[in-house]
Amino acid sequence: MAPLSPTARTTLGRLAEKGRTDRAELHALLDTALVAHVGLDAGGYPLVLPTAFAVDLDGPDRDGTLYIHGSTAARWINAARGAKVCVTVTEVDGLVAARSGFESSMNYRTAVVLGEARVVEDADERQHALDLMVDHMVPGRAATIRRPTRKELAATQVLAVPLHEASLKVRQGGPDDEDDDVADNPWGGHIPLYRIAGAPVGDEGSRGPVPDDVRRRAEQLGASVEADS
Template identity: 55%
Template sequence: MTAGRRADQPLSPTGRSTPRRERERAQSDRDTLYDVLDASLVCHLAVVVDGVPLALPTVFAVDLDGPDEGGTLYVHGSVASRSLVQAPGQDVSVTMTVLDGIVLARSGFNHSMNYRSAVVVGRPRLVTGEAERSHALDLLVDHVTPGRSATLRRPTRKELSATTVLALPLHEASVKRRVGDPSDEDVDVEAGGVWAGVLPLGLRAGEPVTGADVDVAAVPEHVTARVAALNRRSP
């Protein structure tokens, strides 16, 4: 059954996916989840491996119309990865964070960050179907640089046999966001004498550097487009 994207689904449909602290920063619109997923390049997969909780950075991809409830989040890695081998037998969480600014307040206690963060929880499944695995691996490439997968040779059987792909439903998710100025105490504002404000942050791309052994002189359009898109987002 194809569950796919549902704009009318609640963003945090369960107790374990509902933020409990700083609830004023919690978002309720699923579009805010899609925004964080689109802006993030790396996620952290939290999984218990041999009894030890680990949060491992990895690339990811999203298919909002995927076969899982609420859409599908994909992660991949080596077939020898213990985290990917053990993950399907347990509930896991995947976290993405986008830093938008450093919030410099008048007291150390009120320093903060402007950010967008998302947490997806659920039980992943091992992707075994050839068509879905191929689709997921293309999405993983294209999430980093849209349009890239179409320019590459297809994976070999050896490469595919060395790769594990996991899929996680986007059904249970939460998003928090902080924006704006420091939240200083009135007494600190009245006392004056200390600068406070926000230092904006953003991810920027430099000029593409062609590899030394590349025989193609021109940088592909999908690469220059990615540079432009990343830099449009930056302050």
């Protein structure tokens, strides 16, 4: 498995000691996070948009493939076709309450992926990518729901970005306070943050118990789900 930061563009400069080079850590972040932000040149101005995503480590691109999607009618999707894009994924794990404003910070895991966005034209790959996105939110869900229609597939575009050129930066723990600040102020630390789910809420058309795939995902995220719900 190739290490991270294979190019000068993704080699960290400032706070390089917080950089990680193990691709397994990048994969763990991409497995946990739910939203990616895609940055691109939208025709004379920069544009950054949030999007659902999924990763296929056995995909056609070197070191794995990151898939993102949008409407075929969206201007940004068409602007991204064959263009160089920047995809970022961030999870905030805590608030760092330092003894000075300069050292106040957040604990985080953040990835930056650079690459050329390839439009997924192959029907099988596109369907596979869309299934991965559904399963990224609720693992196993794609196999239990209706398959997309031709009309729905025609309205959906999928872009693939290779995971080869990427960087990962992680901050953990408490503040890096100066010794004088520690002597003058008795407390510094951090507030851990967690993503906690509530119990699944069915819509007006729901009948019967919560499906097993939804129940497992909710429980994985910390929800308490009644057996007969």
